[in-house]
Amino acid sequence: MSVKTYVRRMPLSAERVELPNTLICARRNDDSYAGHSVAFEERGELRMKLAFIGFGELGHYLCDTLQEIHHVDEENRVYFDDNLHRDMAPRSFPFKEYANDEFKHHQFYICLGYRYLMIKQEIITRLTELGRSLPHFIHSSSYVHPTVKPGPASFLYPGCSIDRNTVIGRGTWIANGSVIAHDCTIGDACWFGASVTLSGKVTVGQNTFIGSGSTVSNSVRIGSGVIVGLATAVTKDIADGESVIGNPMRTLDRAIELI
Ligand SMILES: CC(C)(COP(=O)(O)OP(=O)(O)OC[C@H]1O[C@@H](n2cnc3c(N)ncnc32)[C@H](O)[C@@H]1OP(=O)(O)O)[C@@H](O)C(=O)NCCC(=O)NCCS
Numbered sequence: 001m002s003v004k005t006y007v008r009r010m011p012l013s014a015e016r017v018e019l020p021n022t023l024i025c026a027r028r029n030d031d032s033y034a035g036h037s038v039a040f041e042e043r044g045e046l047r048m049k050l051a052f053i054g055f056g057e058l059g060h061y062l063c064d065t066l067q068e069i070h071h072v073d074e075e076n077r078v079y080f081d082d083n084l085h086r087d088m089a090p091r092s093f094p095f096k097e098y099a100n101d102e103f104k105h106h107q108f109y110i111c112l113g114y115r116y117l118m119i120k121q122e123i124i125t126r127l128t129e130l131g132r133s134l135p136h137f138i139h140s141s142s143y144v145h146p147t148v149k150p151g152p153a154s155f156l157y158p159g160c161s162i163d164r165n166t167v168i169g170r171g172t173w174i175a176n177g178s179v180i181a182h183d184c185t186i187g188d189a190c191w192f193g194a195s196v197t198l199s200g201k202v203t204v205g206q207n208t209f210i211g212s213g214s215t216v217s218n219s220v221r222i223g224s225g226v227i228v229g230l231a232t233a234v235t236k237d238i239a240d241g242e243s244v245i246g247n248p249m250r251t252l253d254r255a256i257e258l259i
């Protein structure tokens with residue numbers, strides 16, 4: 001079996017609407033609007049191997065979505081999920097075995113929700129050290145300016161708009177209809193709910209959650225490990241580890257519970 005890298009040209013937004021199944025799954029490693037995916041050749045065809053870390057509701061969603069473009073056979077998918085493994089599901093492995101050498105040619109998708117942002121970041125760091133493939137994912141209905149840098153394992157749900165010079169950290173997931181303006185910098189393993197708006201030049205640290213419908217004013221700095229409750233108007237900086245909510249925004253003396 002030989003391993004190859006192939007390039008899938010990522011279409012600019014104007015072209016995307018005309019293409020069927022243009023969910024984009026690609027690891028971007030240069031400044032062109034193109035991505036790399038790892039594939040291997042079998043019986044003369046290029047195929048890929050996918051690995052899902054955690055396989056609950058998110059994993060199923062992601063897997064179904066990827067199938068629309070990659071058509072990866074069931075035998076080329078593995079799942080690192082203790083529950084599946086306990087139930088003896090085919091090709092399931094204990095959660096902590098994702099770093100094993102036998103999976104080094106898989107593409108990894110980390111399907112952990114917003115309650116596990118720290119763990120997700122640890123996994124990304126480990127897999128990055130090992131040189132594993134961590135493709136990012138941009139739904140075809142999202143507009144992404146060509147200057148945007150989506151980090152490995154980042155994920156854009158449908159209907160987002162990401163404007164010029166914005167950087168999206170590793171493993172950051174941004175839900176439906178969010179609008180990120182120009183020159184924003186978002187750290188690793190953040191989670192944005194649906195319809196979050198960042199105005200221009202906003203910075204966000206790592207492992208930060210921003211609840212659905214929240215709006216952040218220009219040039220605000222949001223720290224790491226922050227929780228912004230739903231529909232919050234963020235008008236001033238937020239320090240690391242704080243929980244805030246409301247309009248006007250107020251800081252809570254305890255963390256918001258994310259259920
Ligand atoms: C709804 C939510 C605020 C509930 O938080 P909670 O910690 O379970 O419990 P509470 O209901 O006690 O709310 C926490 C505080 O926020 C305040 N609060 C709740 N909803 C509020 C609102 N809409 N506006 C202003 N303040 C609000 C409460 O008064 C409470 O304040 P206090 O601690 O001073 O009494 C929180 O779960 C949340 O924002 N979740 C994010 C939901 C989301 O965006 N999901 C997207 C997933 S993709």
